[in-house]
Amino acid sequence: MGKTGMALLTGFNVLQIGRGPAAAVCGRLLADVGAQVTCIDPGAGATLLDHLNHGKAVAVDATEQRKALAAAHLIVREGRGAYDMTELRQVNASAIIVTISPFGETGPRANDPATDLTLFFASGISRLLTGQVDDLTEPPIRPVGEQSAFIGGLAAACAGMHASLGNQSGASIDVSIHEALATLAMTELARAGLGKKSWERKRLTDGNGATVTILPASDGYAAISPREEKQWASWLEAMGSPAWGDDPRFATKADRVNNWDALHALMSEWSRRHDKQSIADTAQRAHVPSFPLREVAEHLDTPQMRHRRYYAPHNLAGKTIQRPGTPFGLSVVASNRKQETPRGPMPLSGIRVLDFSWVIAGPTTTRYLAAMGAEVIKIEAPGKGDPGRATELHTALGQAKKSIAIDLKKPQAVEIVRALAAKSDILIENFATGVMDRLGLGAEALRAVNPDLIYISASGMGRTGPDAQAVAYGTLLQCYSGFAGLNRHPEVAPRVGFAWLDPMCGLMLAFVAAAALWHRQQEGGVARVDFSMIEAMLWTMAEPLVTTQLGAPPKPVGNGSMHHAPHGAWRCAGDEDWVSIVVRTNEEWRALCHLVPGLADMASLDLRQRRDAQHAIDAALAAWAAARSAAAVAESLLNAGIPAAALARHGDLVQSPHLAARGFWDKQGSGLLPGLPWRASFGRTLGPAPELGADADHVLATVLGLSPERIAELRTSGVLG
Incomplete structure (x- = not known):
């Protein structure tokens, strides 16, 4: 599949309001699959924003803005002053409205100032990002390329697209970037919520080295x-x-x-x-x-990317550059009929998903689909099933799904799966390239039994091209893309870090599933999706890819910033106690100088002078923070209007009054499990993760109409586990 014919969302109108980068990411993803995106006050001059807003329309005057607002199916807003809900609803009562903010619209932290760095500390991701360390004096860091905006924007696009499927007219969605980041570490959140010991930052044995x-x-x-x-x-x-x-x-x-x-x-x-x-x-x-650790520039012209037609020329800052495309290789085939809008309380009510995915990326995708009301039937091998069952991963990602354990090496099992596919709306798989075709369950084979089946295939490098057969895992692709090499302090060797790419891909895949459903409803076309994880990684690394081509290749800078000073992390009184602090304005700088005695004589410094005085400022902040707890330091700074956050442990998130007030956690027996990275006016579907094969009898009886005797025969013959 090539990158032509990407217009899944032709006729889908999006209004993007405000200069927030997360809203721009959301709009970019929607535009990349064919939506008409119109911006109000998108801003200009910042490299990343200019890239994200390329090709979008801009409504300048009040008449144009009102017209765009009235026509919108989906409204995405970020930032103060981005129209209030009452104003929007007076013009458009039926559009889905997605609001993106650092900590969400409600809760005691809703109005706290925040930045990319402080959100990574507050979410606990900075504690995990680069993996276990040998020296606990090494400061935790944020990733390269304003990744909080990308994760928040992807969550907004995913939630907004699901809500737009037709039965949620006038719904509102509240996306917290803080929660979107936190849910990337699903296993650690689940462990903490269930009262189990959390991950240690200090390396004790292999630091995951025996695996990667x-x-x-x-x-x-x-x-x-x-x-x-x-x-x-x-x-x-x-x-x-x-x-x-x-x-x-x-x-x-x-x-x-x-x-x-x-x-x-x-x-x-x-x-x-x-x-x-x-x-x-x-x-x-x-x-x-295995993959080499590459520089970002090494990905601009490779045989694989040329074959996949990943890049497109684009003029930016007076220079023609290669703009990263979407990770969705798409082909659309005609369907026999347009599909009816789902009927029921949730966006995916009435939608059946056949789930062949395993470990993280695919199960994260189907976790979102199940939470949005889909009937997800998880197909697993007898015995141990999905490897995620060995940890709390399945407990969290398996929620509200059904499980069938079936031996696909047996012809009868394949026939049963083909029969289920004939009665399903979506199939998702992330096996090695060629496995589904060899089983007789590839897209072409299943089209014969169900021409309306949306087929989503996820792999490391994509299903076509010279590298299609490469054996790949998400953590290796983080290394290959240049992400791991940039996410470090300059003097520290690169480490693999935690599985960032997989859960991020889960958001993208759940988004494209909803976009494909919308296209099938509106146009009658059925999408086949060839999803490439390396392309997804590069899509979110837009800033380093663009700046490399503009003559400023990125280098590892730890917590450094070209735009703000001070901007970093300082150790506090406890062993793993760190606080992140960012000063964006001269006003915030003066407030900091008022709080920190060692800075009192520097209150008149501007940004350039603060950068020149970095060592003295660092020393004063280090001395001040060392005698205090990170929580106390952060609280005093936030009260003064300065973005700051203590480095969160996952247990801190379980105990967070803010997350409790927002209903982030769901009851699971005597413990808690994390919810979704958004709050929706229509809620979310809940339910426990299934035991391996627990739903086989029910599914085969209700979906396929098999008798108890026939099901017993299948179990006796070893077809069912």
Whole structure:
């Protein structure tokens, strides 16, 4: 599939109000799949905003603005003064209105000042971002490229698109960027909510290295992930079967974790003799997931991206650059009929989803679809099922789904799945390229039984192109894209970090599922989606991609900023107690100087002077913060109108009065599970995660009409687990 024919949302009108970057991200994603996006006061001059608002219409005068408002199906607003709800409803009573703000529209923190950095600290993501550390004096950091805006914007697009499907006229949606960021760490949130021990920031053994790690190369670094025993055996062979491969210290994954430092040193002796691309190529030939750590510029012209037609020329700041496209390879085929608007209390009431996805990205997608009212039938292998069941991941992401355990190696199982597909609206899968086709469950094969089936296929590199067969995981693609290499302090070697890309892709995939449903309802066309995770990663890395082409390639800067000073994190009284502080204006600077005795003589400094005096300012803030708790420091700064946030642990989020007031957490037995990254006027569907295969009898009886005797035969013959 190429990148032509992207207009899923032709005739869908969006009004984007305000200069907020998250609203611009939301509008960009909608425009990229064909929506007509009109802006009111979008701002200009900032590189990222100019990129995000490229090609959108701008309503300048009051008449144009009122016309755009009246015609909008979806209104997205961010920032103070972006029209109040009463004004909007006087002109358009039926549009879906999505409001994006740092902490949401309600709750005790709703009016707190915030920035990209402080939101990452407040959400707990800065604590996880770069993975476990050897030295707890290393400050936690934010990721490159204003990622809070991208996550908030993706959540807004996802929620807004679902609500626009037809049965939620006049709905309102409240997107909290803070909550959208927090839900990226679903396992840790679930563990904390269920009263279990949280992740440690201090590295104790392998820091996840036995599953995925970075090795030094002669020209940089390469990431590998021999997570399965057969992959480990293949990796040893790829390295030339070193003698230490038979060392009992490394016999099992548990052994490799416990003896990680020695193992990593031995692998590094080998890897330093090879360049990063040859390491990755050697591993991939052995079917071991591996990619080189690339600079952003290395992705601007590759055979894979040329084949996928990912980039498009675009004039920005007087220079023609390559603009990243969408990660959705789309083709649309004619349907026999337009589909009726779903009827029921939720946006996806009456929609059935056949879910072949596993681990994080796909299950996150179907978690959103289930929460929006879809009947999600999770297809799993007998035995252990989805690997997410080994942790709290399934407890959180499996909510309100149904499970069937079925052995797809048996022809009868495939026939049952084909029959379910014939009665479903969406199929989503993220197996290795070619697996579904070999099973007889590819898009073409299932079109014969259901021409109205929306088929969503997610993979690391996309299903077409010279790299389509590469074995890939989200964490490896974070390394490959340049994301991991930039998310660090300049003097610190790159680390893999936590699984950022997978949950982010979940938002994108849930969005495109809703867009495909809208297209099927309105136009009668049925979409096949070929989703590429590396393209999704690069889409959200727009700022470094653009600035690289404008002559300012990004470098690791930790918590540094070109626009604000001071801007960083300072250690407080506790072992893992950090506070983030950002000063955006001279007024905020004077307020800070009033609070911090060591800054009293610097109150007259402007931004340039503050940057010049950075070392003195850092020293004064460090001395002041060291004697106080991070929570106390943040509270005093917020009361003075200065953006600040203590580094949140996930237990802090469980205890947060603000999140409790917003109804973020849902009851789960004696514990809590995290909700969605948005509050919607129509609520969300709740329900426990299913046990493996628990719903087979019910689904086969109600959906396919099979008798109890026939179901018993299937179980006896091993078709059902």
